[in-house]
Amino acid sequence: xxxxxxxxxxxxxxxxxxxxxxxxxxxxxxxxxxxxxxxxxxxxxxxxxxxxxxxxxxxxxxxxxxxxxxxxxxxxxxxxxxxxxxxxxxxxxxxxxxxxxxxxxxxxxxxxxxxxxxxxxxxxxxxxxxxxxxxxxxxxxxxxxxxxxxxxxxxxxxxxxxxxxxxxxxxxxxxxxxxxxxxxxxxxxxxxxxxxxxxxxxxxxxxxxxxxxx
Amino acid sequence: xxxxxxxxxxxxxxxxxxxxxxxxxxxxxxxxxxxxxxxxxxxxxxxxxxxxxxxxxxxxxxxxxxxxxxxxxxxxxxxxxxxxxxxxxxxxxxxxxxxxxxxxxxxxxxxxxxxxxxxxxxxxxxxxxxxxxxxxxxxxxxxxxxxxxxxxxxxxxxxxxxxxxxxxxxxxxxxxxxxxxxxxxxxxxxxxxxxxxxxxxxxxxxxxxxxxxxxxxxxxxxxxxxxxxxxxxxxxxxxxxxxxxxxxxxxxxxxxxxxxxxxxxxxxxxxxxxxxxxxxxxxxxxxxxxxxxxxxxxxxx
Numbered sequence: 095x096x097x098x099x100x101x102x103x104x105x106x107x108x109x110x111x112x113x114x115x116x117x118x119x120x121x122x123x124x125x126x127x128x129x130x131x132x133x134x135x136x137x138x139x140x141x142x143x144x145x146x147x148x149x150x151x152x153x154x155x156x157x158x159x160x161x162x163x164x165x166x167x168x169x170x171x172x173x174x175x176x177x178x179x180x181x182x183x184x185x186x187x188x189x190x191x192x193x194x195x196x197x198x199x200x201x202x203x204x205x206x207x208x209x210x211x212x213x214x215x216x217x218x219x220x221x222x223x224x225x226x227x228x229x230x231x232x233x234x235x236x237x238x239x240x241x242x243x244x245x246x247x248x249x250x251x252x253x254x255x256x257x258x259x260x261x262x263x264x265x266x267x268x269x270x271x272x273x274x275x276x277x278x279x280x281x282x283x284x285x286x287x288x289x290x291x292x293x294x295x296x297x298x299x300x301x302x303x304x305x306x307x308x
Numbered sequence: 309x310x311x312x313x314x315x316x317x318x319x320x321x322x323x324x325x326x327x328x329x330x331x332x333x334x335x336x337x338x339x340x341x342x343x344x345x346x347x348x349x350x351x352x353x354x355x356x357x358x359x360x361x362x363x364x365x366x367x368x369x370x371x372x373x374x375x376x377x378x379x380x381x382x383x384x385x386x387x388x389x390x391x392x393x394x395x396x397x398x399x400x401x402x403x404x405x406x407x408x409x410x411x412x413x414x415x416x417x418x419x420x421x422x423x424x425x426x427x428x429x430x431x432x433x434x435x436x437x438x439x440x441x442x443x444x445x446x447x448x449x450x451x452x453x454x455x456x457x458x459x460x461x462x463x464x465x466x467x468x469x470x471x472x473x474x475x476x477x478x479x480x481x482x483x484x485x486x487x488x489x490x491x492x493x494x495x496x497x498x499x500x501x502x503x504x505x506x507x508x509x510x511x512x513x514x515x516x517x518x519x520x521x522x523x524x525x526x527x528x529x530x531x532x533x534x535x536x537x538x539x540x541x542x543x544x545x546x547x548x549x550x551x552x553x554x555x556x557x558x559x560x561x562x563x564x565x566x567x568x569x570x571x572x573x574x575x576x577x578x579x580x581x582x583x584x585x586x587x588x589x590x591x592x593x594x595x596x597x598x599x600x601x602x603x604x605x606x607x608x609x
Contacts, residue, residue: 097475097479101478104480104483107602111595111602115595188594191594191598194598202609
C-alpha cells in the first residue's frame with residue numbers, strides 16, 4: 095500500500111515537472127488532468143483497507159471533475175479564445191525544470207523539518223504536497239497567458255488537496271464537496287473571463303493588462 | 309568462463325541488434341527490409357576496401373576509429389551481462405566505463421575536427437553539446453544504482469538489483485530506467501535525438517562526424533557504435549530484466565530476450581516518433597537529468 099502511495103507521489107512530481115517543461119497549452123491542460131486523476135485515486139490508495147462509500151464517492155467526484163470536466167472546460171476556453179497555443183513563459187523551459195528540481199529538494203528539506211501532529215503520514219506525501227503548491231505558484235508567476243494562471247491555480251489546489259487527503263484523513267464530506275464546488279465555480283468563472291479578455295484584446299497575455307486604466 | 313562466453317557473444321551479436329532495429333522499422337513501413345545480417349555484410353564489405361586519407365589530416369584522424377573501437381571493447385569487458393560477473397570488476401569501474409564512452413566520443417570529435425571541414429565541425433559541436441547533457445543523466449542514474457545496491461562496480465550493482473528491489477524502490481528504478489533509455493537513444497544517435505538514416509546536412513549529428521572516414525576505418529566506427537549500443541543496452545536490460553537465478557541458461561536467456569525486446573522497442577520508437585527539433589533536444593536531455601536527479605533525491609532520502 096505504501097508503495098502504491100509512493101508511486102502516486104512520484105507520478106505527481108513527474109506531472110509537475112512535465113508541466114514546467116511543456117510548451118503547448120493543450121498538453122499542459124492534459125498533464126493537469128492526469129494529475130487530477132492521480133489525486134482523485136489517492137484516497138482509494140490511502141484508505142485501501144476500509145473503503146467507505148464516502149471515500150469512493152469523493153474519489154469518483156474528484157476524478158470526474160479534475161480529470162474530465164475541468165480539462166474539457168479549459169480546452170473549450172482555449173478553442174473559443176482562439177489564441178496562439180504556445181505557453182510563452184517568462185522563465186525558459188529548461189530553467190523551469192531546473193528550478194522545479196531545486197524546489198523539490200527544498201520541499202524535501204522543509205518536509206523533514208515540519209512535524210505534523212496526529213496522523214503518521216507516509217513519508218513522501220508532505221514534501222510532494224509542498225512541491226505541488228510551489229509549482230502551482232511558480233506556474234502562476236512565470237507564465238504569461240491567463241490560461242496558464244488557471245492551470246497554476248488548479249495545481250496549487252491539487253497540492254492542498256494531496257496535503258489534506260492523506261495527512262488529515264477525516265475531513266467532513268461536506269467540506270470536501272464544498273471545496274470541489276468552489277474550484278468548479280472558479281474554473282468556470284475564469285474560463286468565461288479568459289473568453290472575454292481574448293474577445294476584448296485579441297490576446298490572453300496578462301502582462302499587458304498592466305496598462306489598463308479605469 | 310561464463311563471462312568469457314557473454315563477452316564473446318557481445319562482440320559477435322552486437323551488429324545483429326542494428327539488424328533487428330532496421331527490420332522492425334521496415335516492418336512498420338510495410339517493406340520487407342534488409343536481411344538481419346546486413347550489418348555484418350556491410351562490415352565485411354568495408355573491411356575489404358582500402359582507406360583513403362586526405363593530405364590535410366594528421367595522425368589524429370587515423371587514430372580516431374582505432375581508439376574508439378579499442379575503448380568500446382575495453383568497456384565491454386567490464387559489462388556484466390545476464391548474471392555473469394566481469395573478472396576485471398573493481399570498485400568504481402562504472403566511472404571508468406563512462407570515461408571510456410567519453411574517450412571514444414572525444415576522439416571521434418577530434419578526428420572530425422581534424423578534417424578541417426566546417427560541416428564536420430558543426431556535427432562535432434552538436435555531439436559535444438548533447439553528450440555533455442547526456443553524461444550527467446547517465447552518471448546520476450549510475451549513482452542511484454550504486455546507492456541502491458551498495459556496490460561501486462557495475463558487476464556488483466547488477467548482482468544487487470534483483471526482482472525484489474523492484475518491490476521496494478520500484479518508482480525510483482522506473483525513473484532511472486526512463487533516464488537511461490533517453491541516454492541510450494541519445495548516445496546511439498537514435499530517433500528522438502538524431503536520425504541514423506538521415507543524410508540531410510543540417511540535421512545530422514553523429515553521421516556528419518564520420519563522413520570522411522572510409523574503408524576499414526569506417527568499419528571500425530560502425531562496429532564500435534554497435535558495441536556501444538550493446539553496452540548501454542546491457543545496462544538497461546540488466547535493470548529492467550532483473551533475472552538473477554544463478555542458472556546460466558535462465559539468466560542468459562532472459563538477458564538475450566531483453567536485448568531483443570530492447571532492439572524491437574528502439575525500432576518501434578524510431579517508427580512512431582518524429583525526430584525532435586535540434587533546439588528541443590536539450591529539453592529532452594535536461595528532462596533525463598531531472599529524472600535521474602529525482603531518483604537520486606528519492607533514494608538518498
